[in-house]
Amino acid sequence: MATFQLELVSPEKLLLSRQVEMAVIPAAEGEMGVLPGHAPMIVTLRGGVIQVTENGQVTDRLFVGGGFAEVTPERCTVLADEATPVAELSRAEAETRIREAEASYAAAAGESPERQDAAMERLLSARAMLQAAQAA
Incomplete structure (x- = not known):
């Protein structure tokens, strides 16, 4: 092939x-x-x-x-x-990243749309990491 x-x-x-x-x-x-x-x-x-x-x-x-x-x-x-x-992903690390990203997103509420978008991207990435760790 x-x-x-x-x-x-x-x-x-x-x-x-x-x-x-x-x-x-x-x-x-x-x-x-x-x-x-x-x-x-x-x-x-x-x-x-x-x-x-x-x-x-x-x-x-x-x-x-x-x-x-x-x-x-x-x-x-x-x-x-x-x-x-x-196979090397840690569920605990992913959960920690989610908590940190959620706090960052909440703090960005009064910020510029670009900062809000960046905070949301970090949160979505952390959630994807948790999902991948759970599926491993």
Whole structure:
């Protein structure tokens, strides 16, 4: 089966760089499947799970807290704000992040719409992290 190069980069390190059959990424507009020959685009990522498929099987599941993805017909490069294998997620850490994000969102009530949006993005990312941790 045809493959493309998938690279997942976080601020700390290069987490993944190999040929894969398919990747499903959490684009801001919804889940997006990437296959070889995909139309070129750049998308914003929301907090969620990237699923990597090789040999007809999901081989990797990685939580990303947001970021960007650049897709070309031969490559998909994900620049993640943070990235963690789903198996390493902590439910307690996710619950702590939710509490902190809820407090931050409440504090942003009188702030600019941009600050409110950023606080909401953190909250949604923390909720996605909890959901991924519970599913692991």
